Amino acid sequence: MKTLGIYVQVPFCQTKCTYCNFHTGVVDSSRFAPYAEAVCREIREHRAFYTHAGVALSESVDHGVVDTVYVGGGTPSLLDPAHLQNILDAIRTTFAADFTEVTLEADPETIEREKAEAWVRAGINRVSFGLQSFSDKELVAAGRMHRRADIYRAVPILRQAGIRNSSFDLIAGLPHQTKESWRQSLDELGMLAPEHVSVYLLEIDEGSRLGKELLQGGGKYSAGAVPSEDEMADYYEKAQEILRAAGYHHYEISNWAKPGFESRHNLKYWRREPYLGFGAGAHSFSGTERWANAHDAADYVAAVQGGRLPVEQQERLTAESALEEELFLGLRQLDGIDVGRIERDYGVTLTGRFDPLALAGLVERDGPVVRLAPEKLSVSNEVFVELMR
Numbered sequence: 001m002k003t004l005g006i007y008v009q010v011p012f013c014q015t016k017c018t019y020c021n022f023h024t025g026v027v028d029s030s031r032f033a034p035y036a037e038a039v040c041r042e043i044r045e046h047r048a049f050y051t052h053a054g055v056a057l058s059e060s061v062d063h064g065v066v067d068t069v070y071v072g073g074g075t076p077s078l079l080d081p082a083h084l085q086n087i088l089d090a091i092r093t094t095f096a097a098d099f100t101e102v103t104l105e106a107d108p109e110t111i112e113r114e115k116a117e118a119w120v121r122a123g124i125n126r127v128s129f130g131l132q133s134f135s136d137k138e139l140v141a142a143g144r145m146h147r148r149a150d151i152y153r154a155v156p157i158l159r160q161a162g163i164r165n166s167s168f169d170l171i172a173g174l175p176h177q178t179k180e181s182w183r184q185s186l187d188e189l190g191m192l193a194p195e196h197v198s199v200y201l202l203e204i205d206e207g208s209r210l211g212k213e214l215l216q217g218g219g220k221y222s223a224g225a226v227p228s229e230d231e232m233a234d235y236y237e238k239a240q241e242i243l244r245a246a247g248y249h250h251y252e253i254s255n256w257a258k259p260g261f262e263s264r265h266n267l268k269y270w271r272r273e274p275y276l277g278f279g280a281g282a283h284s285f286s287g288t289e290r291w292a293n294a295h296d297a298a299d300y301v302a303a304v305q306g307g308r309l310p311v312e313q314q315e316r317l318t319a320e321s322a323l324e325e326e327l328f329l330g331l332r333q334l335d336g337i338d339v340g341r342i343e344r345d346y347g348v349t350l351t352g353r354f355d356p357l358a359l360a361g362l363v364e365r366d367g368p369v370v371r372l373a374p375e376k377l378s379v380s381n382e383v384f385v386e387l388m389r
């Protein structure tokens with residue numbers, strides 16, 4: 001049975017975090033309902049929309065059984081639960097569906113008992129919780145809406161509503177973060193014992209307010225208090241140590257899970273399995289082709305209302321780019337890549353390509369398998385740069 005993942009993008013936030021320059025907007029809530037209706041229409045009419053936009057779906061994608069759904073953003077927990085219910089119902093009635101994992105990204109301050117209960121009734125069984133830090137000083141500096149107390153208020157609500165699979169995000173490298181405050185965040189997260197954890201190194205978009213301050217100077221967004229790259233690498237390594245000791249399985253560069261709680265949906269991205277993305281800016285992958293919808297939410301809604309899907313960045317993958325994806329996405333997983341299988345599939349010889357990396361101690365070899373060296377994960381970008389040479 002071929003399975004299919006579905007991603008739904010909700011590009012709305014309550015405020016703009018200082019480091020973020022995603023295509024998300026702070027808009028009046030009156031725009032949520034037309035947006036959700038446009039997403040439902042895109043889902044229901046995706047075949048006609050794709051044909052019109054020149055996107056070809058393979059048989060296996062067209063008849064794939066949807067087993068994972070991921071509603072991300074932005075802050076999709078801002079939507080009325082009825083909108084989320086309508087979107088999930090549109091998926092159920094349009095595709096062959098046998099949902100095993102339905103994830104909603106949620107920010108702590110948006111969580112209320114009635115909402116959480118409605119999410120569970122709609123079929124959401126996993127919440128990816130953007131908590132980022134337990135330090136109010138760091139949360140304030142980053143422009144986040146929630147505070148530490150919101151996390152402690154929200155977690156029991158989710159659990160009492162019946163969410164048995166939660167993922168907590170932390171960011172290493174927020175302004176004002178110190179060794180001690182990072183340790184405190186890791187310890188508090190450990191006490192709340194989520195089933196899944198993501199740890200991201202702060203990436204500052206040049207176009208964000210913090211990015212501009214870093215380039216041009218100023219003190220409004222605490223650019224001067226951003227930890228150094230070496231400090232961030234230390235924080236990441238501390239997370240590796242603490243999460244390992246707490247029984248989490250480190251399965252992808254940024255992701256840890258209690259046994260059996262690895263994100264089934266996100267594994268599809270790293271394994272290059274097909275997924276369809278709906279909503280403004282959503283990306284899709286059919287196995288041979290990648291495409292994305294236009295980013296601007298208002299343009300997206302207007303186009304869909306007019307019976308057209310605004311597809312951009314359409315790319316049919318060459319054998320060479322597919323091979324590069326196999327290496328980069330595959331190596332993000334700590335199990336590594338089966339070089340023998342890739343050589344057979346692509347008719348290439350790769351052995352020499354890993355020699356300098358193995359010599360530098362950046363990757364390990366285990367028969368046909370190559371994986372990133374666990375103690376070098378904090379510098380994985382070096383591996384990817386080296387691989388491109």
Ligand code: SF4
Nearest residue numbers: 013016017020073074
């Ligand atoms: S970091 Fe997330 S919550 Fe913050 S503005 Fe960007 S998309 Fe919205």
